[in-house]
Amino acid sequence: MAAKGEKHSPLEQFEIVPISNIEIGSYNISFTNSSFAMLITVLLITMFLTLTVNTRSIIPSRLQLISELMYNFIAQLLTDTVGDNGKKYFPFVFTLFMFVLIGNMVGMIPYQFTFTSHIIVTFALASIVFIGVTILGFINHGIKFFTFFYIPGVPFYMHPLLIPIEVISYLSRPISLSVRLFANMLAGHTLLKVFAGFVVSMPFFTGVLPLTFIVALTGLEILIAFLQAYVFAILTCLYINDAYHLH
Amino acid sequence: MPQLNPEFFISQLFWLFVFFSFLLIFLWRVSLPRIATVMEKRQNKINENLSTAKELQEQALKIEKNINFQISNAKEETDEEIKKTIISLQEEASTKLSSLEKELEVKISNSEKEIIKNRDLQMKTINEEISNITKITVSKISDLKLSDSVVNQAIQSFKGKIN
Numbered sequence: 330m331a332a333k334g335e336k337h338s339p340l341e342q343f344e345i346v347p348i349s350n351i352e353i354g355s356y357n358i359s360f361t362n363s364s365f366a367m368l369i370t371v372l373l374i375t376m377f378l379t380l381t382v383n384t385r386s387i388i389p390s391r392l393q394l395i396s397e398l399m400y401n402f403i404a405q406l407l408t409d410t411v412g413d414n415g416k417k418y419f420p421f422v423f424t425l426f427m428f429v430l431i432g433n434m435v436g437m438i439p440y441q442f443t444f445t446s447h448i449i450v451t452f453a454l455a456s457i458v459f460i461g462v463t464i465l466g467f468i469n470h471g472i473k474f475f476t477f478f479y480i481p482g483v484p485f486y487m488h489p490l491l492i493p494i495e496v497i498s499y500l501s502r503p504i505s506l507s508v509r510l511f512a513n514m515l516a517g518h519t520l521l522k523v524f525a526g527f528v529v530s531m532p533f534f535t536g537v538l539p540l541t542f543i544v545a546l547t548g549l550e551i552l553i554a555f556l557q558a559y560v561f562a563i564l565t566c567l568y569i570n571d572a573y574h575l576h
Numbered sequence: 577m578p579q580l581n582p583e584f585f586i587s588q589l590f591w592l593f594v595f596f597s598f599l600l601i602f603l604w605r606v607s608l609p610r611i612a613t614v615m616e617k618r619q620n621k622i623n624e625n626l627s628t629a630k631e632l633q634e635q636a637l638k639i640e641k642n643i644n645f646q647i648s649n650a651k652e653e654t655d656e657e658i659k660k661t662i663i664s665l666q667e668e669a670s671t672k673l674s675s676l677e678k679e680l681e682v683k684i685s686n687s688e689k690e691i692i693k694n695r696d697l698q699m700k701t702i703n704e705e706i707s708n709i710t711k712i713t714v715s716k717i718s719d720l721k722l723s724d725s726v727v728n729q730a731i732q733s734f735k736g737k738i739n
Binding site: 340343344345347351356357358359360361363364367368370371374375378379382385386387389393396397400401419420421423424427428444446447448449450453454511515 | 577578579580581583584585586587588589590591592593595596598599600602603604606607608610611612613614615617618621
């Protein structure tokens with residue numbers, strides 16, 4: 330809660346604060362609040378997925394059912410978009426989905442840091458996908474992978490225009506993928522913070538109004554947190570599919 | 577904007593790499609195979625149960641068929657038994673009827689004989705009575721004492737005229 334009289338920027342919540350300073354050579358790899366949020370995320374995912382399935386019961390408990398639902402959800406997503414080829418990438422897509430989803434959800438806890446609201450993190454994740462998919466494309470099709478940028482059935486004089494557009498759209502994939510997630514998280518949390526500021530700064534009873542709004546927005550944010558993780562996962566699946574099936 | 581401050585870029589990338597790799601390896605090697613095993617086990621169990629159910633259903637159908645066969649058999653047997661009984665009863669009834677008829681005939685002929693015998697007896701006593709009455713009547717009218725033979729002769733002659 331903001332102390333009275335202090336000016337608080339809505340962006341202050343994204344400030345990275347080192348918890349313990351670690352330096353290797355000239356590189357600063359301090360354990361920060363962002364790293365702490367990642368740690369909590371990883372702990373939550375591993376503990377949940379391990380403990381709920383620990384009994385390995387054929388008739389699942391409610392919690393085990395949640396784990397199985399998540400498993401089936403991503404498995405279905407991969408089969409629908411990539412087909413049988415996609416099974417190999419299931420652990421990666423599942424990890425990506427869970428990491429982004431729980432990262433977003435951890436960010437919804439008050440006073441917790443949202444590491445997915447940092448472009449460097451989302452860009453790194455998107456780059457892994459992009460580089461991985463490009464390598465996969467070259468492994469599957471060799472030099473023919475470049476025909477991905479060639480759209481068949483288009484008049485020949487359009488190609489000089491279309492091929493650069495295709496190349497640019499392909500290269501902008503990591504940017505669009507990372508900015509989409511980052512911007513959504515940034516905007517959502519900023520909006521919440523702005524409204525939270527209104528609750529404090531507005532006169533006594535009128536403050537209830539933005540408070541109500543915050544409650545509604547929090548619900549929306551939780552939806553967006555899920556939706557963005559889903560979008561991240563489904564786009565990854567589509568990119569993997571592109572690496573298998575050119576135009 | 578803190579996101580654009582490159583001070584902690586390396587730190588964030590480093591910890592992202594550490595945690596994401598750990599998570600990927602852990603899920604890949606530990607969690608996901610567990611979930612997959614459980615679901616596979618369940619699917620196997622379901623398939624097993626389904627095949628058992630199918631087998632049991634087939635068995636039930638066989639048993640039902642058998643029961644129906646036995647029921648129809650039993651019905652046929654009962655029908656036959658009923659027919660046989662009816663026929664034997666009819667035969668018994670007809671033999672009893674014929675024996676009864678014979679008995680009846682014997683009884684009728686016996687009765688007829690009895691009747692004839694009785695009639696004859698009655699006729700005899702009537703004749704005696706007639707002779708007695710005649711004797712009495714004659715003695716009352718004429719003081720004549722008639723012997724039995726005369727009376728009988730007279731009656732016999734009279735009788736012959738009537739007849």
